[in-house]
Amino acid sequence: MRIHPIRFLRIMGLLDGISLITLLLISMPLKYFADLPQFVTVNGSVHGGIFIAYFLAIVIVQLRIQWHIGWSILSVLVAFIPFGNFLFDYQLKKMQPTLHTKPFPKQWLVYAIIFFSFFDLFVQLPIMSTYALSVGATTFVAGIVVGLYSFMNTFGNIFSGIFTDKIGPFHILVLGLFTSAISLLCYQLVDNATVLLIVRCIHGFSSGFITPAAFTLLANMRASNEQGSGSAVTGSFVGIAAIVGPASSGILASKISVPNVLGIVALFGIVLLIGLFLFLRKSPLPKRDKKQVTEKFNWNSGILKAYGGAFFLMFSQGVLAYLLPIYVQDLGYDSRVSGTLLSVFGIVAVLIFILPTNKIFDYLNPQVTLFVGVLLLGLAQISIGLVTEMSWLYAILAIYGIGFAFLFPSINALLIDATTEQIRGKAYGYFYAFFSIGVVAGSSLLGALDLVGTSGFVFTGTLLFSFCIVVLFSFMKSGAAFVKVQHKEKMHHS
Structure with missing residues (x-):
């Protein structure tokens, strides 16, 4: 028996609320009044893990119930207010009978893939030059390391564009996500500037496959009179990646190594690759007659x-x-x-x-x-x-x-x-x-x-x-x- 998305959200919300209350009312006083900081460390880690699960529950509800985005925003906000989750659960309990699951909106998976592509780019900005120097590159070579990604991206974009028309965007997205994830994991093998340059070439070229195919797929899925607003929504995922990417990589790089930061990005790509097979594999390709196949590109x-x-x-x-x-x-x-x-x-x-x-x-x-x-x-x-x-x-x-x-x-x-x-x-x-x-x-x-x-x-x-x-x-x-x-x-x- 499948659990209703709202019920799952309620369970995770209550757990998040309990962990927040114990952190504020039990662990924090023990730290400051009994000199027992280990309670905050343990409770804080548990609360952080539960909050991540709670946030994923919100994402699931947004995708399956497709309620107004304001409810998702409110769901996040109440998690930062003591007892807020409990009050919100009362509202969710009343709403649950009227909210029904809907088909998975496939375009949101494509939006996530676009976010991944630009997140991958922006994550590198604050860490790549210093990482190059740390493996023995000169300042001149470090500059090349930074620019090489975008340079090789150009060739990947052109390759993707040509073959997207030949074999369809789904296959190119699979290739792009798989090769990008592998190239991100290859940073674990870098121990000198020469190897880093090689990995950067592979990473830049393979990442270039994703964006043209994803944007092509989205454009073909949208109504012709919604292309403008649809492109704006797509742009919001690019903008969010530009905001979140540099900040998150800077914070993570201060805690773990740069290859491990990029490894986390690779895991995100693998999750999307699995989602691509689950939800978009059966999407039919457009039927083309001979005249359409031979249509030439017109500048x-x-x-x-x-x-x-x-x-x-x-x-x-x-x-x-x-x-x-x-x-x-x-x-x-x-x-x-x-x-x-x-x-x-x-x-x-x-x-x-x-x-x-x-x-x-x-x-x-x-x-x-x-x-x-x-x-x-x-x-x-x-x-x-x-x-x-x-x-x-x-x-x-x-x-x-x-x-x-x-x-x-x-x-x-x-x-x-x-x-x-x-x-x-x-x-x-x-x-x-x-x-x-x-x-x-x-x-x-x-x-x-x-x-x-x-x-x-x-x-x-x-x-x-x-x-x-x-x-x-x-x-x-x-x-x-x-x-x-x-x-x-x-x-x-x-």
Whole structure:
């Protein structure tokens, strides 16, 4: 007999509430008044394990019951309030008879795979350069180690795009998750800089398989009139990965070794691989006639704008990652401030992605939102280099987050509108190759030109404005409508 997801949540919630009460009312007093800290150590570990199980129960309920996301958020919040779980259990008990399980939403598994792909990328940022130095690399080689991942990602993206169209996204996702997990485990074998370079090549290439295939599968699963908001939801998982990845790896690396941190990421990938076989293996591939199979990739206006937007978005990101920490340090602030600034941009972007504001991308022409996004990024880049007050920097990074939130769904929607299912894999392969190239180009170009501080930010803003003008003229020349023409079609299946 299967246990109802709400019942499972209630059980884990009560256990979490009991462990919290014993920690606060028994273990903590014993530590401070009886000098027995071991009770806090044991009770704290037990409480942490139960909370993880409780959080997983919330995720299961969200996926199987599919209640309003607000209930999941409330479920998390009550866990931090003494006796909160007990009061919430009373509400859950009343709700349980009215809540029924629903089919597993397969798109959420694909969202998790996208999160894994970008989490894998962002986890590396704060730890890879220092790890390279620790295994004997020079500072020059350490720089190559960091950039090699994105460089090899480019080739993996193109490979994925070509073969996604030939054998389907499911098979490429299986290959990508399996090889990425193996390459992450290979860091356990690194004992010198040469071996690290080899592992980085394999890791970057294999990880490049995942993103084009996942985005192609999602695009083929969504209704044509929901591509904008759907891309925004997808962007929220990218944003969350950008917020959680660096912070979690920095904390874990202070407790365990870097290879073990990457090993934990590998285990996450293996879990997703199992889920892929369980829930998406039976997903049918699109039927294709001979005409569709021989359809050629066409570099049309929509695709070029999407690729240009992808390149300049990540060019801007590369510049921000390179210049902002240096600029903040030159202003006399602690280096940790640059991390909080980047978190502000990520949080603002994620909020726009997940709140009802994401519906704007279903109604406005993606060329319009593309223009707004690039314009805001350019304004933010120039403004960063012109201010010295921390309060202004936080405000500007919030504007940057709005620009990012407008740009990411726009370029995805443009690409989807400009392609068919038969060539969409290859289109996404090139698309994420431009992403990878943009990251490398942003930091390396400014480094080569020796542009730091204000001059670097102004140079980047000027480049973004130039692309903005190109987008505006193209939009005006095409005579396209400001608002999308809504389609009656509800769904086209992968």
